[in-house]
């Protein structure tokens with residue numbers, strides 16, 4: 360503890376461990392179940408109509424992915440949103456979360472084919488979907504071939520989209 364920098368860092372850590380974000384971190388780790396296919400940390404607490412998790416820590420209510428961002432990465436800058444790289448709304452894996460604007464969010468959703476169900480401008484049709492499901496190629500290789508996001512391929516293979 361001779362080094363003042365180290366001592367200060369340890370002191371900061373101790374404060375954080377008893378703070379609100381440390382509680383949030385513990386709660387999230389307690390509530391989540393790992394989806395081993397996608398690496399998502401799924402929570403089923405305080406589910407909103409839109410499919411987001413929600414929880415209360417020290418009288419403050421916030422969405423679980425926002426708690427996760429705050430607890431594992433840091434503050435969310437004003438006017439920005441926390442986005443899911445995996446597109447799974449109740450996922451709280453900090454590695455799947457990033458900061459962006461609402462319009463980034465919408466643009467990416469379109470690019471990923473979340474709106475492909477509408478078929479307007481969709482890159483895939485049933486023949487492609489069937490070929491993807493039958494293929495033993497990696498999701499990355501298939502994504503490159505069909506010009507869609509790798510996670511879109513994953514969703515198709517798991518039967519979460521393109522359901523007959």
Ligand SMILES: [Zn+2]
Pocket residue numbers: 397398399400445446447450451452455
């Ligand atoms: Zn995820």
